[in-house]
Amino acid sequence: MQTGLFSTRLLRAHGMGRADVRRALATGALRRVRRGWYCLPSAAPEVVIAAQAGGRLTCLAALKSQGAWTLDSAGLHVRVADGVSVLHQPGVRIHWTPNRVGPGVDSVEEALATAIACVDFRALVVAVDSLANRGILAPVRLQAVLGVTPRGRRVLAVHDPQAESGIETLIRLALRRHRVRARSQVVIPGVGRVDFLIGDRLVIEADGYDWHGDRAAFERDRERDRELVRRGYVVIRASYRQVMSNLDDVVSAALDVIRRREHRWRAIHRTQLSESGCLIDLSSTKWRIPES
Numbered sequence: 001m002q003t004g005l006f007s008t009r010l011l012r013a014h015g016m017g018r019a020d021v022r023r024a025l026a027t028g029a030l031r032r033v034r035r036g037w038y039c040l041p042s043a044a045p046e047v048v049i050a051a052q053a054g055g056r057l058t059c060l061a062a063l064k065s066q067g068a069w070t071l072d073s074a075g076l077h078v079r080v081a082d083g084v085s086v087l088h089q090p091g092v093r094i095h096w097t098p099n100r101v102g103p104g105v106d107s108v109e110e111a112l113a114t115a116i117a118c119v120d121f122r123a124l125v126v127a128v129d130s131l132a133n134r135g136i137l138a139p140v141r142l143q144a145v146l147g148v149t150p151r152g153r154r155v156l157a158v159h160d161p162q163a164e165s166g167i168e169t170l171i172r173l174a175l176r177r178h179r180v181r182a183r184s185q186v187v188i189p190g191v192g193r194v195d196f197l198i199g200d201r202l203v204i205e206a207d208g209y210d211w212h213g214d215r216a217a218f219e220r221d222r223e224r225d226r227e228l229v230r231r232g233y234v235v236i237r238a239s240y241r242q243v244m245s246n247l248d249d250v251v252s253a254a255l256d257v258i259r260r261r262e263h264r265w266r267a268i269h270r271t272q273l274s275e276s277g278c279l280i281d282l283s284s285t286k287w288r289i290p291e292s
């Protein structure tokens with residue numbers, strides 16, 4: 001991974017003497033990070049902060065910098081070798097290690113192994129879903145890192161590579177706490193894939209976008225809602241903001257629908273919808289969720 005960080009030794013190896021480094025610093029082509037280390041102006045700020053602190057980016061911040069979706073509340077976590085003097089900065093947490101570590105970013109495996117023992121369970125599953133869904137870490141490597149600790153194995157048991165966004169993971173975990181099983185990314189004929197299907201007909205859709213910025217997606221989702229209702233589905237749609245700030249309300253709406261047993265096809269649906277040709281193949285919905 002290119003970090004935009006260079007040690008004095010590396011700059012020398014590329015033919016830059018002291019005078020060249022001074023000129024580069026004067027023109028802004030290089031910035032001094034700490035003793036013996038420099039960076040390009042384009043270097044990622046979090047990597048530079050980690051280097052200034054005395055180590056390298058690790059944990060969720062390192063996973064995020066390598067393409068994973070993560071919950072941002074954790075702050076920047078930095079791996080620092082025992083005995084190194086640390087520059088304490090707000091929002092930076094230190095993970096001490098007996099090994100020597102240079103500035104930069106932990107590998108995905110190293111960062112994940114650190115996160116297992118550090119961040120809360122929900123944040124860990126969000127990151128692992130994202131690593132799996134985006135193909136950042138192959139299933140066999142995911143298994144190798146997570147399979148060695150009890151906590152990692154619990155994450156493996158509930159992770160879902162189908163989850164296309166962190167908010168989908170949060171919804172799934174919240175439903176799971178109420179013992180509600182939701183199938184993710186289910187294909188409904190005439191509509192396409194929905195984020196979650198509960199029972200036969202309760203659909204939950206999570207909007208991972210800001211509608212001001214993606215008008216086309218906003219319009220398309222309203223069209224999908226209309227088609228789902230036409231086919232007899234009950235649709236709960238939640239925005240990114242609603243999931244992040246008020247997930248309990250989203251889940252409570254789903255639980256109310258389930259308590260009224262409106263997540264099941266009823267005889268009237270079978271008769272009326274099959275006449276209109278809209279009812280989905282019931283043979284695919286034989287499984288049952290635990291009652292809440």
Ligand SMILES: [Zn+2]
Nearest residue numbers: 059077115118
């Ligand atoms: Zn950490």
